[in-house]
Amino acid sequence: MQEKGTQVKLDEVQCSSGTPITVIRFAGDITSVSQAAVLGTYQGLPESAKRILLDFSRVEYLNSSGIALVIQMMIAASKHGQTIKTFGLTPHFQKVFTMVGITKYTSLHPDEQTACAAFSE
Amino acid sequence: MQEKGTQVKLDEVQCSSGTPITVIRFAGDITSVSQAAVLGTYQGLPESAKRILLDFSRVEYLNSSGIALVIQMMIAASKHGQTIKTFGLTPHFQKVFTMVGITKYTSLHPDEQTACAAFSE
């Protein structure tokens, strides 16, 4: 009853570049109970998914345990030669991600289009 | 520090009918400390203002003491042969106004246009 949980939706989009991009769309809360939603979803992606976009635009609550799961996903992705970009974080959580230093390993974009376009740079 | 207070703005609009309508636009809180904002504003209107529109669309918090002030304004207006219509109440406060019975003496409208048009019916 008390944990709202994380909703996840997978999408594939094609940007100007033409290379398919896997979008993981999160909604709800990302907390310590989001292991399956964050890491499980990542592990379910095919090896061929090299470009991953994290959509935080419908996330209502994010805490340091949730951010730790995002870091764990980034560790795994870096081992598999995958690139992760993110969009949809509120200004507050953009600040928090920057404080923690995550921006050294992923880029934060205001919206899906900008994030998508950044893959072809 | 703790009371946000009521902001009031006066407007005059002309609807299809052509007769000028005085609009009292409230913003912020309407509570027991809103005496001047509600009754004071009403008392400052010229006698010629026969059609009064209350705009609640930017009200954030309204309680029973605030509603009592609106009733007092309606009592005064009825003595002066003025008509009051309202718009911009949330569905919750439309329900509350209806429960209290205010809808017998004023009509609640979804937006300014509908409220305005209702004067010429």
Next chain:
Amino acid sequence: MDKNPSTIELHLPSRLGYEKIAMNTAASAARLMGFTDERIEDLKTAIAEACINAMEHGNKFDESLRVGVILSMSEDSLEVKVLDTGSGAQQRTVAPDIDRKMHEEEQARGMGMFLIQSLVDEAEWVSSPRTGSYARMVIHLHHTND
């Protein structure tokens, strides 16, 4: 203090405006439980009215006296008790008579208890001058009528 794991306690000074804190605390408990926005609005108004009554009639606006708000969450209902240090509400809830109000035969104010009663599924007022009086309100997650 109640040791039930699903009980939340809030204590506020008797100062007008602070009822908003109780409204928002209760709203987030109700949201955690899965209540709809509509029910949460109902609860917020009921709690605001109960807190204002506790501050005004119960604690006579003595800011050093506290208003207690006890939220008890069960599987399918949320109970809220609003406590003050006074002797409690004596009169029964009366529905406002808008005609009498418009003709100035009754005060414009005096709608708080009626709104509480109308907006929640259960409401009662308990007077116990020894331990403090309270208004008790309950909303059910799966209520049949509305």
Next chain:
Amino acid sequence: MDKNPSTIELHLPSRLGYEKIAMNTAASAARLMGFTDERIEDLKTAIAEACINAMEHGNKFDESLRVGVILSMSEDSLEVKVLDTGSGAQQRTVAPDIDRKMHEEEQARGMGMFLIQSLVDEAEWVSSPRTGSYARMVIHLHHTND
């Protein structure tokens, strides 16, 4: 209980998710005081982290143990103490090292105290096993830098 008229007390069970109630209670106190939305977001995250630490490290997730949240509002600052029944945080706040995290030389988690420290104007951890330990956070209404 503190009798200061501008003190608000909240007591929650040590259950994950309930920190949201503390976040919203504190947010409405901060809003009453006139803090900006940005500062309120900072405070909410800091309080969430402090509550989660109190539940996990202080109260070992024993749901019958409570987390206390004491909000003290003064003219120009809001102080929040988050209390638990444990012996307090012993270690100093360390900034996360993202390179070490990415190379799995340090845990992915372990950012709570750092975030608290970074997001509020003053932060300290007081260990007093007798009366309960607490994290103390302060935000100022008119802070000069940031």
